[in-house]
Amino acid sequence: MRLAEKGWTKLKAGNLVVLAVFVVLIGAAVLAVGAELQQPPPVQLTSEQDHQRMLDLLHISSIRRGADGDPKSPHAANYDEAKANADAKLPDPLILNNGKPVTTAKMWWTKRRPEIVEYFDREVLGRAPVHTPKVTWEVTSTKKEMNGDVPVITKEIVGHVDNSAYPQITVNIPLTLTVPADAKGPVPVMTEFSFDPAFLAALAKRGVKLPPTPPGPTWQQQVLAKGWGYAVLIPTTYQADNGADLTEGIIGLVNKGQPRKLDDWGTLRAWAWGASRALDYFETDPSVNAKQVGIEGHSRYGKAALVTMAYDQRFAIAYISSSGESGAKLYRHNFGEPLENVAATNEYHWMAGNFLKYAGPLTANDLPVDAHELIALCAPRPVFIGGGATDGDGWADAKGMFLAATAAGPVYRLLGKKDLGTTEFPPIETPLIDGDIAFRQHSGGHTPAPNWPTFLTFASHYFKTPQ
Numbered sequence: 438m439r440l441a442e443k444g445w446t447k448l449k450a451g452n453l454v455v456l457a458v459f460v461v462l463i464g465a466a467v468l469a470v471g472a473e474l475q476q477p478p479p480v481q482l483t484s485e486q487d488h489q490r491m492l493d494l495l496h497i498s499s500i501r502r503g504a505d506g507d508p509k510s511p512h513a514a515n516y517d518e519a520k521a522n523a524d525a526k527l528p529d530p531l532i533l534n535n536g537k538p539v540t541t542a543k544m545w546w547t548k549r550r551p552e553i554v555e556y557f558d559r560e561v562l563g564r565a566p567v568h569t570p571k572v573t574w575e576v577t578s579t580k581k582e583m584n585g586d587v588p589v590i591t592k593e594i595v596g597h598v599d600n601s602a603y604p605q606i607t608v609n610i611p612l613t614l615t616v617p618a619d620a621k622g623p624v625p626v627m628t629e630f631s632f633d634p635a636f637l638a639a640l641a642k643r644g645v646k647l648p649p650t651p652p653g654p655t656w657q658q659q660v661l662a663k664g665w666g667y668a669v670l671i672p673t674t675y676q677a678d679n680g681a682d683l684t685e686g687i688i689g690l691v692n693k694g695q696p697r698k699l700d701d702w703g704t705l706r707a708w709a710w711g712a713s714r715a716l717d718y719f720e721t722d723p724s725v726n727a728k729q730v731g732i733e734g735h736s737r738y739g740k741a742a743l744v745t746m747a748y749d750q751r752f753a754i755a756y757i758s759s760s761g762e763s764g765a766k767l768y769r770h771n772f773g774e775p776l777e778n779v780a781a782t783n784e785y786h787w788m789a790g791n792f793l794k795y796a797g798p799l800t801a802n803d804l805p806v807d808a809h810e811l812i813a814l815c816a817p818r819p820v821f822i823g824g825g826a827t828d829g830d831g832w833a834d835a836k837g838m839f840l841a842a843t844a845a846g847p848v849y850r851l852l853g854k855k856d857l858g859t860t861e862f863p864p865i866e867t868p869l870i871d872g873d874i875a876f877r878q879h880s881g882g883h884t885p886a887p888n889w890p891t892f893l894t895f896a897s898h899y900f901k902t903p904q
């Protein structure tokens with residue numbers, strides 16, 4: 438073959454290779470787009486429709502209505518302790534389902550705890566998926582600033598959730614982390630589930646008056662005064678607070694836009710999942726002592742904080758504020774908000790679908806577990822349970838939360854820790870912070886603010902400021 442011919446053949450072969458690669462790439466792209474198109478968009482249901490769908494799956498035609506906060510309503514919630522069923526028999530956290538007593542820490546960890554977790558998973562809160570998509574954290578800004586008179590470093594961070602399995606839904610987790618600028622080493626961090634400012638503005642617009650914040654340093658400044666850092670997570674950024682959006686957010690992404698099964702996770706567990714992912718990030722950030730990260734939340738986020746602490750044993754401490762029904766309050770203590778309200782269309786999304794059956798035909802007394810066992814799942818780690826006075830925070834039922842805290846005591850003791858130290862409901866504003874379960878009822882209404890100083894004193898028994 439002549440030289441020129443040889444070159445020509447080479448060139449032709451080269452072109453063919455390029456062409457082949459090109460064809461393969463186009464083919465792959467077409468297939469990928471095709472696959473995405475084949476996946477239906479997220480199902481759109483109203484909360485009412487999705488709620489009804491759950492009832493249909495449960496073969497329940499109707500459930501009992503919730504109670505009204507207004508004492509003049511014919512359906513007023515009970516605020517009479519004498520009628521609250523305070524002596525209800527609670528499921529025993531230290532008796533196995535087969536009736537055998539749990540006598541050792543090993544039996545708790547290997548046998549009883551998994552039984553309780555299974556009940557909460559199946560009947561109450563729903564199961565978090567075994568595999569959730571990977572979250573990649575990106576620090577989008579770092580700035581030096583002042584908080585009061587403390588120089589701090591604040592990072593804005595975003596967790597990008599891998600949505601390649603279902604690109605129709607995008608989920609991001611924004612997180613803010615602030616640490617003292619002159620810290621001598623990695624600091625303990627308190628993480629708060631915070632309300633979206635837009636949600637608070639909407640409440641104010643509806644005329645809902647929130648209790649005034651007490652004068653003095655903010656909770657963040659109180660945390661900084663200890664030499665610790667703080668972080669803020671807004672859970673509604675990755676899972677909206679309603680039933681209509683259960684096919685969106687992280688729950689929708691994992692379910693590829695389809696509605697939930699009866700034992701699928703509800704919003705409380707999804708919110709808790711986000712906090713766990715934030716802790717994954719903290720484990721990679723040298724300014725944070727990831728072994729000393731706490732979680733705090735108020736009201737619905739008090740519930741989420743308790744769920745976070747119960748399910749993720751890496752969290753070192755929790756401040757559970759006014760968490761009420763489906764939080765630290767006993768379901769069986771009929772005072773303030775009853776179970777039926779949480780099963781209604783505006784709150785059921787926090788829970789598993791299976792939970793609805795306890796609002797009809799079953800009742801709170803039929804639940805295989807109660808709130809004391811959710812607190813027990815936090816053992817042996819320290820938990821502070823707070824609430825406000827009945828006048829202002831009766832809906833959250835401080836006494837019901839106290840009773841649950843008391844009933845979690847045997848599990849703490851079995852694990853070598855200290856319980857509340859009393860079974861007598863303390864006078865208002867009396868801190869019980871000498872054990873590993875702590876409690877205080879403040880007089881300031883439905884707000885976490887008045888208990889922050891007491892919580893931080895309690896937390897100082899555990900958190901160490903780098904010297």
Ligand code: GCU
Nearest residue numbers: 736737738760761762774778
């Ligand atoms: C409602 C709801 C409570 C919840 C509270 C809140 O009152 O019934 O369960 O804790 O909202 O989150 O503010």
